[in-house]
Amino acid sequence: MNFMTENQPKKPSKSDRTRAQILEAARLLFAEHGYDGASIRDVAAHASIDPAMVIRYFRSKDELFARAAVVDLQLPALRVIDRNAIGETLVRRFLEIWEGPASGPGMGILLRSATSNEFAAEKLRDVFGNQVRPVVAAVSDPADAGRRAGLVSSQLLGLAMCRYLLRLPPVVALSHDEIIQKVGPTLQRYAVGEDGS
Amino acid sequence: MNFMTENQPKKPSKSDRTRAQILEAARLLFAEHGYDGASIRDVAAHASIDPAMVIRYFRSKDELFARAAVVDLQLPALRVIDRNAIGETLVRRFLEIWEGPASGPGMGILLRSATSNEFAAEKLRDVFGNQVRPVVAAVSDPADAGRRAGLVSSQLLGLAMCRYLLRLPPVVALSHDEIIQKVGPTLQRYAVGEDGS
DNA sequence: TCCATTTGTCAACGATCGTTGACTTTCTAG
DNA sequence: CTAGAAAGTCAACGATCGTTGACAAATGGA
Known part of the structure; x- marks a missing residue:
């Protein structure tokens, strides 16, 4: 050896x-x-x-x-972010991850196989639990960080599905600014919005 | 013969x-x-x-x-709906489709294979174009119905992925009321929200 | 230079898959 | 009752797959 x-x-x-x-x-x-x-x-x-x-x-x-299938979202850098801009920050990071110059196919690997490969699914759940959840927990009540992070993930994962895997034409056609403008507020509300509404 | x-x-x-x-x-x-x-x-x-x-x-x-892989969302019935409640109406129909007593595995079939099977992907794009899009077009400016329907689909598809295929625990744990309360407003804004924000 | 380790090549294995064709059984119309 | 069509059974085909082991070439330290 x-x-x-x-x-x-x-x-x-x-x-x-x-x-x-x-x-x-x-x-x-x-x-x-x-x-x-x-x-x-x-x-x-x-x-x-x-x-x-x-x-x-x-x-x-x-x-x-x-x-x-090793994925590092490099999200911890966002921990010190303004909680009033967490939504927009998350979308920008999302676009960076999927389309940025230094972006690898990491997320695509997991997402592409997660629907029919249990290992990939588990790995994707890990990314959620160990990378997305902590960021959301840092800007809101950690008690329901899971629920909030779950909603955030549902929107981002769905966007990735439609834009990069399914390649739904109208979603592919969206500009970065449009995505930030439309999806940003959604994530903002999911992550730190009031509980009651 | x-x-x-x-x-x-x-x-x-x-x-x-x-x-x-x-x-x-x-x-x-x-x-x-x-x-x-x-x-x-x-x-x-x-x-x-x-x-x-x-x-x-x-x-x-x-x-x-x-x-x-034949899917009929039975959405045309929603055409006469109040545009102020289109968001909530869509989420309710979504839950009915996936969990209702008369729900078949139709959408699951497509979504499960769409990531690695081009036929399933094309079929799913068809469902979007022929079933989701018209409903959104009926309650908003048909000119950008595609963009709006695309955003709606991204959220609903992502929710389905997390809750039914990936089975992300916090998303599985969401009650129907919570989903309606959280996701409803998102769809409302995507479908008929102001253009400028 | 010589030898041992590393690196690469090749053919084949067993398993699983979609699909086919020949065959037997079951049912039904006249 | 009987002939013919329909429904079902069975074994095998060719292809592709992940994986293996035997072997040849290249490499690098002594």
């Missing part, structure tokens, strides 16, 4: 690039065609290598998917 | 029941596991029948899915 290959910054060894190529191809194809729709052979072809290598580097398709 | 087997009310012939059993099993399994996840053999087993019969009655899996 090699005790030094893990997390050690001094190994840009030959194989690491292949490994990265596989993972990149996997993320792309999983995001585009879902878990079932993207075969290991497809991933291998996209990475210009042999299918057997995919299994060699990642032990199985499940494990490859687990490695590919 | 038999010219009288179509739409003629006088034929509860032996085979029609089997046909119905197959289709019922198919609707159930497609709704639960998606297009890829539900095999013809599964459907046959659920209908206590031979897999070959499924192909005999419906010509292929695609055709079976097409027959199973």
Whole structure:
């Protein structure tokens, strides 16, 4: 066993690039065609290598998917935000995540497969519980942060579905400003709106 | 060829029941596991029948899915509704469709497979264009009915995803009253709210 | 240079899938 | 009652899939 290959910054060894190529191809194809729709052979072809290598580097398709479906929304930065602008802030971050220059297919991977793959569904619920919920809890009564975060997620997830996966024409056509202007207030009300109405 | 087997009310012939059993099993399994996840053999087993019969009655899996994925939201009845209550009315109808006593798995079938099956996606876009959009167009300026209906769909579709497919605990826990109270105003604003804000 | 580890290639396995065709059983009209 | 159509059974096909193991090439330290 090699005790030094893990997390050690001094190994840009030959194989690491292949490994990265596989993972990149996997993320792309999983995001585009879902878990079932993207075969290991497809991933291998996209990475210009042999299918057997995919299994060699990642032990199985499940494990490859687990490695590919890592999502970091980078939401903690929003904790210090004005609670009066939390709605707009969330939509802007949403657009950044899905369309920003540094955006990966991370969320697409999960959302594309979550409807028919229990692992992806569980992972998506994790993202909700560990990343979205805390942000909402920080700007409202933590007691019903779950309910509020759930409503926020329903709107954002639905928007992502319609715009990026289902590609509903009128939703695709919406400009960033329109989305911020229309959806922002909704999230604002869900996140910090009065309880009684 | 038999010219009288179509739409003629006088034929509860032996085979029609089997046909119905197959289709019922198919609707159930497609709704639960998606297009890829539900095999013809599964459907046959659920209908206590031979897999070959499924192909005999419906010509292929695609055709079976097409027959199973028929959705009628029965929304035209809402056309005469008060535009001040369109939001609440839509949420109530939404809950009726998904949880009502006479609710079938229709929408679940489409939504479950729409992320990784282009036919299901197209069918879902059809439901939007031919069933949701006209209702919104009837209560607002038809010129931007598409945009408004798109926003309405994003919220309702996201709610369905979180509550029925992803089963996000806090969203599952929401009572009907809470949903009506929280989501109703959102739809109201999307459907007939002022343009400028 | 030589050898051991790494990296890549190739063919095949067992399983599952949608689909087909030949066959037998059941039902029904004349 | 009997012939023919309808309904159902059975085994197999070709294709695709995830996965494996045996083998060849490349690499890098001694």
